[in-house]
Each structure stands twice: as C-alpha cells, then as structure tokens.
Amino acid sequence: MLIRARVNGEWREADVWEGSSLLAMLRDGLGLYGSKNACEQGECGSCSVWLDGDVVCSCLVLAAQAEGREVRTVEALSDGSGGGTGRERDLHPVQRAFVDAGAVQCGFCTPGLIVAVTDLLDRDPSPSELEVREALSGNLCRCTGYQKILDAVALAAERRREVSP
Amino acid sequence: MKAHRPEAVPIAGGTDVMVAVNFDVLRPSAMIDVSSLPELRAWERSNGTVRLGAGVTYARIVRELGGLDDPALAPLVQASRSVGSPQIRNRGTVGGNLGTASPAGDALPVLACYEADVVLASAERGERRLPLSEYLVGVKRTAAQPDELIAGAEWRVPRGVGSFSKIGTRNAMVIAVAGLCLTLDEDRREVRVALGSVGPTVLRATDAESLAARALSEAGAWDEAAAGLADDVVAEFAERVAGAARPIDDVRGSAAYRRHACRVLAARALRWALSDRSSNGKGA
Numbered sequence: 001m002l003i004r005a006r007v008n009g010e011w012r013e014a015d016v017w018e019g020s021s022l023l024a025m026l027r028d029g030l031g032l033y034g035s036k037n038a039c040e041q042g043e044c045g046s047c048s049v050w051l052d053g054d055v056v057c058s059c060l061v062l063a064a065q066a067e068g069r070e071v072r073t074v075e076a077l078s079d080g081s082g083g084g085t086g087r088e089r090d091l092h093p094v095q096r097a098f099v100d101a102g103a104v105q106c107g108f109c110t111p112g113l114i115v116a117v118t119d120l121l122d123r124d125p126s127p128s129e130l131e132v133r134e135a136l137s138g139n140l141c142r143c144t145g146y147q148k149i150l151d152a153v154a155l156a157a158e159r160r161r162e163v164s165p
Numbered sequence: 166m167k168a169h170r171p172e173a174v175p176i177a178g179g180t181d182v183m184v185a186v187n188f189d190v191l192r193p194s195a196m197i198d199v200s201s202l203p204e205l206r207a208w209e210r211s212n213g214t215v216r217l218g219a220g221v222t223y224a225r226i227v228r229e230l231g232g233l234d235d236p237a238l239a240p241l242v243q244a245s246r247s248v249g250s251p252q253i254r255n256r257g258t259v260g261g262n263l264g265t266a267s268p269a270g271d272a273l274p275v276l277a278c279y280e281a282d283v284v285l286a287s288a289e290r291g292e293r294r295l296p297l298s299e300y301l302v303g304v305k306r307t308a309a310q311p312d313e314l315i316a317g318a319e320w321r322v323p324r325g326v327g328s329f330s331k332i333g334t335r336n337a338m339v340i341a342v343a344g345l346c347l348t349l350d351e352d353r354r355e356v357r358v359a360l361g362s363v364g365p366t367v368l369r370a371t372d373a374e375s376l377a378a379r380a381l382s383e384a385g386a387w388d389e390a391a392a393g394l395a396d397d398v399v400a401e402f403a404e405r406v407a408g409a410a411r412p413i414d415d416v417r418g419s420a421a422y423r424r425h426a427c428r429v430l431a432a433r434a435l436r437w438a439l440s441d442r443s444s445n446g447k448g449a
Contacts, residue, residue, distance in 0.1 A: 042183075057180075134337075
C-alpha cells in the first residue's frame with residue numbers, strides 16, 4: 001500500500017506491506033538508515049523518531065498510521081549547527097557532545113539516544129540527572145556506556161546554556 | 166467498520182499490537198487505526214465523574230490529568246508515569262490496557278479501585294457500560310463482543326487519597342512482578358485495594374479492604390485525620406492483601422515472592438495514605 005507522509009520537512013511516498021512498521025518504511029522504503037532496527041518491541045529505543053512532535057519507537061507505529069503526518073528522524077538533526085569541521089562539520093550540538101564526551105562505543109544505540117536527548121533538552125534545557133535518567137529510560141546501550149552518555153547530556157546542556165542562557 | 170469486519174484488529178498506540186505483528190504472532194486480515202478518532206482522544210471531568218477516552222495516551226494523562234492536582238486521581242497519574250518509557254507513554258493508551266487485558270496492565274488496578282465502567286461501542290447497539298470486574302474475564306480475555314470497540318472508561322471520582330506502586334527489576338520498561346493500587350473514599354468511608362500481575366486478572370482484596378475501613382472507624386480516623394492505625398493492624402491488613410493474591414511462578418518471579426511483594430506494597434500504601442490524609446487534612 002502507498003503511504004505518504006511528511007518526512008524531515010518533505011512529502012515522501014513509500015509502497016509498503018500493510019503490516020509494515022514506520023521503521024521499515026523509513027529504512028527499506030525511504031533509505032533513511034539512521035533509525036536502527038533492533039528489538040522490534042519498543043524495548044531498546046534505537047528506532048526513536050518524532051511523530052507529530054512526540055518521540056516514539058517507530059517499530060511500534062504501523063506505517064499506515066503515519067499517513068499524512070509529520071515524521072522527523074535523526075537525519076534531520078545533522079544540519080551543521082554543532083560547529084564541527086571536516087567530517088564532523090554536519091553535526092548537531094547533541095551529536096557533537098556525544099563525540100566530545102566519548103559517548104559512542106559501537107554506535108548502534110546512538111541515533112536513538114541523540115533523538116531522545118535532543119527532545120529532552122528542547123523541553124527542558126537544564127534537566128537534573130534523575131530527569132535525564134528518566135528521559136533516557138527507553139533507550140538501551142548494550143555496550144553499557146551509560147556514564148559517558150550522561151556526561152554527553154550534561155555537556156550538551158551546558159554548551160546550550162552558554163549559547164542561549 | 167468493526168461491525169462490517171469483526172475480525173479486524175483495532176490499533177491505537179501499537180505498543181502491544183505491533184509487537185505481535187513484528188514477531189509474526191499476529192497476522193490480522195485487517196486492522197483499524199483508532200488512534201486519530203477524536204472521541205477516543207478526549208477526556209472529560211464533569212459532575213464528579215471522569216470519562217477517559219480509550220485513545221488518551223499515558224503521557225497525556227500525566228500532563229493533563231496530573232495537572233488537575235486532585236489527590237484522588239494521583240493513583241492513575243502515578244500508574245501512567247510508571248508505564249514503559251517516555252516513547253511508550255507517548256503512544257500507549259488506557260484503551261490498550263483494556264484491550265490487551267494483561268493482568269500486568271498498570272492502569273487496571275487503578276480502574277478497579279475506582280470501580281470504573283468500561284464503555285463499549287458497536288454500530289448496531291450503540292454504547293454499553295460494563296463494570297471492569299465483569300469486563301475482565303481472564304488472562305487477556307474480555308467480555309467485549311467482536312463487533313465492539315473500546316470507547317473508554319468512566320468512573321465517579323472518590324474524595325480521598327490513594328497511590329499506585331509496583332515491583333519490578335528496574336524502574337522503566339518492566340512488566341510488573343506485582344502492582345498495587347489503594348484508594349480511600351472519605352464519603353463512603355471505604356478503603357479499596359486492587360492487585361495487578363498476581364492473578365489471571367486484576368484482583369480486589371476485599372477482606373483487607375473491610376478490615377482497614379473498620380479499623381479506621383474504630384480509631385475514629387474517618388472524622389479525625391490525624392488518628393493513625395496501630396502497627397499490628399497495618400500488618401494484618403498487609404497479610405490479608407497477600408492472601409487475596411493468586412500468583413503463579415514464572416520467569417519474572419516466584420509465587421511466594423509475588424505474595425511477599427503484595428504484603429510489602431500493601432503496608433506501604435496504607436501508611437502513605439494515612440500520612441497523606443493527615444498532612445492535607447483528610448484527603449481531597
């Protein structure tokens with residue numbers, strides 16, 4: 001079936017199987033491989049995207065439910081606002097903070113975490129550590145690099161406050 | 166649509182249905198997306214009654230019903246906040262808890278304490294209301310007819326404090342080993358306790374309820390919020406709550422552990438309620 005949705009600001013169409021998830025549509029139909037496919041049951045958060053502004057697991061959204069709606073993926077974040085150079089010139093400030101804090105090990109969980117952290121900091125620029133932990137509770141890092149991830153969130157929040165106190 | 170295709174599976178947040186589809190457990194010949202039906206997405210509080218549309222997400226319950234700051238709604242807000250993770254709460258709905266009818270559905274013990282009605286809708290017969298206790302008939306089994314959709318839940322909001330708590334291996338993304346809701350109804354002078362994850366469906370601990378209500382009467386506590394209950398009464402209450410559980414051994418916990426968890430949760434919930442009502446002058 002043909003599904004049409006606004007993905008990262010552009011109307012896109014994909015022909016998908018009726019039981020397809022939004023994640024399958026993004027990856028296999030639209031070639032957006034940033035959102036990762038791991039657990040397919042909402043446990044890991046690797047497939048986190050925004051659907052009409054809410055962070056959701058795209059593996060749990062039926063692709064047909066995205067018809068006519070606004071989807072934003074991790075790809076939309078790489079807009080160069082992170083101030084890097086060379087290969088890192090496209091990074092978003094949260095991505096930049098993950099690189100600088102060493103919060104990336106195998107990198108599989110990273111896109112989902114970038115989405116969850118960006119969503120958190122957009123809502124609350126100065127979250128407490130407890131609030132960070134709660135906001136990221138739906139994202140698993142099987143390398144267990146959680147401390148560096150928390151460091152990255154603190155770094156991103158701190159830099160953000162410096163730019164717009 | 167449901168009348169025309171009774172075999173069609175309704176999908177809202179997809180947090181249960183899509184797991185089954187992704188894992189090839191469910192291959193419905195048709196699905197009905199109910200997530201954008203405006204009637205299901207609405208909630209309303211009027212004349213002391215709440216009607217909660219089946220499609221209201223847990224995130225919205227936390228934000229919107231939590232914003233009312235009504236101690237009697239606190240258990241529902243607490244249960245909603247404990248569901249899954251932020252991603253799951255942005256999608257999951259109370260209608261989904263009702264539709265899946267898992268004994269571990271976090272909202273169900275709360276609705277049991279509220280003695281909520283489940284509102285079912287069909288094209289042919291319109292709406293009907295069924296007490297939750299008649300709607301839930303077993304593990305993942307309900308009294309809904311194939312041509313009916315879950316429209317929502319409706320209950321009279323009691324005046325009084327309460328809480329929801331659960332035990333699991335971590336704070337997020339956990340299927341509870343045991344869950345407990347306790348509410349006080351100051352007007353009817355009743356205590357209600359409901360248990361999740363420790364039986365085929367949600368269980369009320371009626372023996373414990375009547376013991377606590379009677380003890381509060383004898384202590385004069387219904388009229389004087391500062392009056393407490395003796396430790397041995399709280400212990401007996403917790404024992405009776407544990408006795409109401411019908412737990413099984415499974416991968417998440419043994420029956421004995423679940424029963425013990427009920428005992429601990431029950432004593433905590435009763436103490437919290439006593440302290441909340443004495444600190445805010447008899448509940449709501």
